[in-house]
Amino acid sequence: MIIKLKNSATAEQKQQLISLGEQLGVSVCTVVGAIDTLLGFIGDTTHIDIEQLEALDIVDSVKRIQAPYKKANRIIHPENTTIKVGDAVIGGSSPVLIAGPCSVESEEQICSIALDVKNSGAQLLRGGAFKPRTSPYAFQGLRKDGIKLLLEAKQVSGLPIVTEIMDISQLPLFDDVDVIQVGARNMQNFELLKELGKTKKPILLKRGLSSTLEELLMSAEYIMSGGNEQVILCERGIRTFETATRNTLDLSAIPVLKNLSHLPIIIDPSHATGKANLVPSMARAAIAAGADGLIIEVHNNPPCALCDGQQSLTPEAFDTLAKSLNRIAAAL
Ligand code: PEP
Numbered sequence: 039m040i041i042k043l044k045n046s047a048t049a050e051q052k053q054q055l056i057s058l059g060e061q062l063g064v065s066v067c068t069v070v071g072a073i074d075t076l077l078g079f080i081g082d083t084t085h086i087d088i089e090q091l092e093a094l095d096i097v098d099s100v101k102r103i104q105a106p107y108k109k110a111n112r113i114i115h116p117e118n119t120t121i122k123v124g125d126a127v128i129g130g131s132s133p134v135l136i137a138g139p140c141s142v143e144s145e146e147q148i149c150s151i152a153l154d155v156k157n158s159g160a161q162l163l164r165g166g167a168f169k170p171r172t173s174p175y176a177f178q179g180l181r182k183d184g185i186k187l188l189l190e191a192k193q194v195s196g197l198p199i200v201t202e203i204m205d206i207s208q209l210p211l212f213d214d215v216d217v218i219q220v221g222a223r224n225m226q227n228f229e230l231l232k233e234l235g236k237t238k239k240p241i242l243l244k245r246g247l248s249s250t251l252e253e254l255l256m257s258a259e260y261i262m263s264g265g266n267e268q269v270i271l272c273e274r275g276i277r278t279f280e281t282a283t284r285n286t287l288d289l290s291a292i293p294v295l296k297n298l299s300h301l302p303i304i305i306d307p308s309h310a311t312g313k314a315n316l317v318p319s320m321a322r323a324a325i326a327a328g329a330d331g332l333i334i335e336v337h338n339n340p341p342c343a344l345c346d347g348q349q350s351l352t353p354e355a356f357d358t359l360a361k362s363l364n365r366i367a368a369a370l
């Protein structure tokens with residue numbers, strides 16, 4: 039529920055209304071804009087009588103938010119959310135590049151890729167330590183040792199790191215991780231989302247394989263309602279009848295989510311297409327469509343990668359792509 043206050047409202051009156059909201063059992067957030075001040079009543083507002091609120095002296099108007107996501111809703115927070123990680127500002131004026139291998143494999147591998155992608159302009163390093171694989175016989179990631187190697191690569195390169203969590207029990211290992219990734223397969227692991235809502239770290243939330251954008255926003259809402267408002271949305275391709283690509287990249291997710299929500303949105307063209315030769319064109323299209331960044335798989339020896347080699351760019355191909363992206367971003 040959004041309550042627009044009259045310009046004449048005093049700080050004391052505003053505080054009284056906030057207390058009233060709390061007595062009515064909702065959490066209250068305040069948005070002070072250039073012209074208007076809004077109060078958001080968040081939670082179950084079905085029992086609150088709109089007309090009674092409208093009758094208050096300081097209230098200009100009251101509107102129910104129809105969408106089930108409140109904190110992620112742009113109505114509550116008209117400005118874009120920006121998330122600062124190291125030197126990067128995700129959701130800021132220029133797109134952010136996150137790059138690195140699907141999986142951390144060795145110290146040499148992750149450190150050399152980190153330096154290469156940094157030289158090409160990546161601002162964050164990705165690398166999976168806990169890998170959600172379709173087959174239990176496939177490489178499952180170096181797990182705890184993978185996180186240690188990522189931290190070494192962070193030291194060597196100075197790049198902040200992004201890595202995936204698969205279970206709440208792994209959280210203590212993520213103390214020094216800069217951005218925690220929730221993978222597509224865990225987008226609706228609600229207990230995990232609630233726990234991440236209690237952390238203070240940015241969360242990169244990937245869209246589930248067959249999830250709607252509203253479901254993605256509801257998963258963001260789980261994290262935000264727990265107190266952590268630093269959520270980065272990620273479109274990584276969805277399941278369709280098409281088999282020419284690993285998934286179908288839903289680029290319309292960018293303008294749709296931008297309209298509905300203030301959260302930054304990035305695109306993963308690697309998992310979306312599954313093919314290295316398709317990554318550059320979809321990466322460029324994503325930036326042209328207004329994405330706040332990209333997460334791209336890069337490997338120093340794709341044919342020998344332990345996971346997702348077929349969709350990984352070489353450091354050289356990533357460098358060429360990064361240069362063309364700069365030109366697109368500048369043109370915008
Ligand atoms: C990944 O980023 O390595 C990954 C497993 O992605 P997704 O969850 O999108 O499949």
Ligand code: MN
Nearest residue numbers: 140335345346
């Ligand atoms: Mn991968």
